[in-house]
Amino acid sequence: MLVPDPISILMVLERISSPDCEGGVILDGFPRNLKQAEALGKALAEQAKAIDKAVYILVSEGELLMRLSQRWICRNCQTPYHTINSPPKVWGKCDQCGGELYQRPDDTVDTVKKRLEVYFSETAPLIDYYAQAGKLLEVDGEGSVDEVGRRIVATLGEGEFIAR
Ligand SMILES: [Zn+2]
Numbered sequence: 001m002l003v004p005d006p007i008s009i010l011m012v013l014e015r016i017s018s019p020d021c022e023g024g025v026i027l028d029g030f031p032r033n034l035k036q037a038e039a040l041g042k043a044l045a046e047q048a049k050a051i052d053k054a055v056y057i058l059v060s061e062g063e064l065l066m067r068l069s070q071r072w073i074c075r076n077c078q079t080p081y082h083t084i085n086s087p088p089k090v091w092g093k094c095d096q097c098g099g100e101l102y103q104r105p106d107d108t109v110d111t112v113k114k115r116l117e118v119y120f121s122e123t124a125p126l127i128d129y130y131a132q133a134g135k136l137l138e139v140d141g142e143g144s145v146d147e148v149g150r151r152i153v154a155t156l157g158e159g160e161f162i163a164r
Pocket residue numbers: 074075076077078079094095096097098099
């Protein structure tokens with residue numbers, strides 16, 4: 001809801017026309033709704049390009065709430081923390097600079113619930129959209145970042161996963 005569709009579509013198209021995108025790109029967080037997906041598909045077709053695969057990373061609603069509502073950020077140096085996955089050594093204080101940790105308004109339980117509602121009404125229809133186009137790949141999204149990353153690469157069936 002932050003950026004109007006026509007603007008975000010133009011931004012994406014412009015970016016993926018750059019020479020460094022000739023080998024292909026991975027879009028993360030876009031398209032977010034059917035209108036964007038259709039506009040993107042049309043614009044890509046005009047450049048003789050297309051979406052090859054859509055990766056659906058399946059995570060339960062409870063797990064999503066847990067992941068998203070446990071994020072904290074240092075007010076001073078912006079280092080991110082997570083109550084469960086990467087807690088600070090001293091609660092409420094940044095390991096890097098000692099700054100105060102806070103939750104962005106985006107990351108509180110109430111806002112996360114609203115973000116999930118928007119996801120289910122706006123974004124979830126893309127699952128059927130890409131499934132009907134024969135482009136959907138499903139990946140189990142529960143587990144560590146590395147585990148999920150390996151599953152995605154294995155599902156795509158090529159390349160090599162480089163752990164962070
Ligand atoms: Zn800090």
